[in-house]
Amino acid sequence: MIALLIIFLLVFPIFLLLTRRRSSAKGLPPGSLGIPIIGQSLAFLHAIRSNTAEQWLELRARKYGPISKLNLFGKPTIFIHGQAANKLVFSSDSNSISNQQTQAITLILGDRSLPNLTGQDHRRVRDALLSFLKPESLKKYVGKIDGEIRQHIEFHRQGKEQVTVMLVALCFPKVLPLMKTLTFNIICSFLFGLERGKQRDQFLGGLQDMIKGAWAENEVLISDDEIVHNVMLVMVAGHDTSAILITFLMRLFANDPAVYAAVLQEQEEIAKGKQRGEFLTWEDLAKMFPPIFGGFRKALKDIEYGRYVIPEGWQIFWVASVTHMDDTIFPEPSKFDPSIFENQASIPPYCYVPFGAGPRICPGYEFARIETLVAIHYLITHFKWKLLCSDNFFSRNPTSFPSKGLPVQITPKKIL
Numbered sequence: 001m002i003a004l005l006i007i008f009l010l011v012f013p014i015f016l017l018l019t020r021r022r023s024s025a026k027g028l029p030p031g032s033l034g035i036p037i038i039g040q041s042l043a044f045l046h047a048i049r050s051n052t053a054e055q056w057l058e059l060r061a062r063k064y065g066p067i068s069k070l071n072l073f074g075k076p077t078i079f080i081h082g083q084a085a086n087k088l089v090f091s092s093d094s095n096s097i098s099n100q101q102t103q104a105i106t107l108i109l110g111d112r113s114l115p116n117l118t119g120q121d122h123r124r125v126r127d128a129l130l131s132f133l134k135p136e137s138l139k140k141y142v143g144k145i146d147g148e149i150r151q152h153i154e155f156h157r158q159g160k161e162q163v164t165v166m167l168v169a170l171c172f173p174k175v176l177p178l179m180k181t182l183t184f185n186i187i188c189s190f191l192f193g194l195e196r197g198k199q200r201d202q203f204l205g206g207l208q209d210m211i212k213g214a215w216a217e218n219e220v221l222i223s224d225d226e227i228v229h230n231v232m233l234v235m236v237a238g239h240d241t242s243a244i245l246i247t248f249l250m251r252l253f254a255n256d257p258a259v260y261a262a263v264l265q266e267q268e269e270i271a272k273g274k275q276r277g278e279f280l281t282w283e284d285l286a287k288m289f290p291p292i293f294g295g296f297r298k299a300l301k302d303i304e305y306g307r308y309v310i311p312e313g314w315q316i317f318w319v320a321s322v323t324h325m326d327d328t329i330f331p332e333p334s335k336f337d338p339s340i341f342e343n344q345a346s347i348p349p350y351c352y353v354p355f356g357a358g359p360r361i362c363p364g365y366e367f368a369r370i371e372t373l374v375a376i377h378y379l380i381t382h383f384k385w386k387l388l389c390s391d392n393f394f395s396r397n398p399t400s401f402p403s404k405g406l407p408v409q410i411t412p413k414k415i416l
């Protein structure tokens, strides 16, 4: 204890001296680095857990403006947001800003997974992934995804009917776990050709344990490590994100009758043109319309940003949600209004970035869009649902998790 106190007393003045000197000499952004090592990490983690992370960041943004310094997870950090910030993060060349993962993520996903690769290596592995995640490849699999969704819902429906006392209504105790196994099944079947059965069940157990603590032919060979690490990445990236998106959409539809009615009408038009049991196609989807909070980068050299400098070696924390909630860009940002996306050209560049932008933009974007649309189409045209939990609370762990996993009661519609 005494040794720790002595180290602290020795290190703290040097730390203050260094940061103050840099601050005046190089124009560090406003803000405080707080107590060495701990900084604002505990306060931020607490805000994440208690569903107040957005307010926590917005408070900082109001106090310090679009750029500020703080200390997160033991590293001096620059928190930036807004259109110019997103442009800087997503369009800077890899000599100025590099991707940065926490040590835990690198340990889980492996050091050859895409977020850890740069330059030529990043392009090579990303091209291999995109060869089957691009729209032309996905088009062929819309029917297969549709089949997987129907099978999944039917499977859980039959199981529940045997245990429920209600004959008509069926209870899905929690949407989120159900959606997580759904997105897992879709990825297994579509991306890795792993069909239902014991092997897939074992894989799900392994993946869930891992979260707790593919390839097409290519001219340049992909190493075994790159294959394994990126299979893990795709499983993790595609499993949680889309499941959360579908879960929150179901909650929004249940809470907003006007939006529900508009989506229902649109989806029923599509369903009308189909025979009973006929699967959706790419052409059907063409007629229709943030699980990820933000991320970290690292400054590889001093970067001038407005009146300030982002010093070499510092962590950059970009947060998409602060820009998405900016009412100078999106009027009434808290209102769920999908119609604002009807005219994509009206949204200024780098302002709507739930999938990132630039060379690291999410390669699973189209895949996520398709599975979400197909799942919502099937759910809204075949079932009615009612929320069984009245509060709108959700926390992050680290991805969003609605109250009690969003319990709902689902009633099958009479399909003529």
Ligand code: HEM
Pocket: 114, 115, 126, 129, 233, 234, 237, 238, 239, 241, 242, 245, 290, 291, 292, 295, 353, 354, 355, 356, 357, 359, 360, 361, 362, 363, 364, 365, 367, 368
């Ligand atoms: C609603 C669903 C999803 C959202 C909101 C989302 C969002 C994101 C974001 C914000 C990034 C980081 C971009 C950056 O660091 O600049 C990312 C990266 C990534 N996503 Fe997604 N994602 C989703 C679904 C998926 C799916 C379904 C897959 C795979 C099938 C996937 C695979 C990846 C991969 C491999 C990366 C790393 C890209 C790279 O470093 O080049 N994502 N995603």
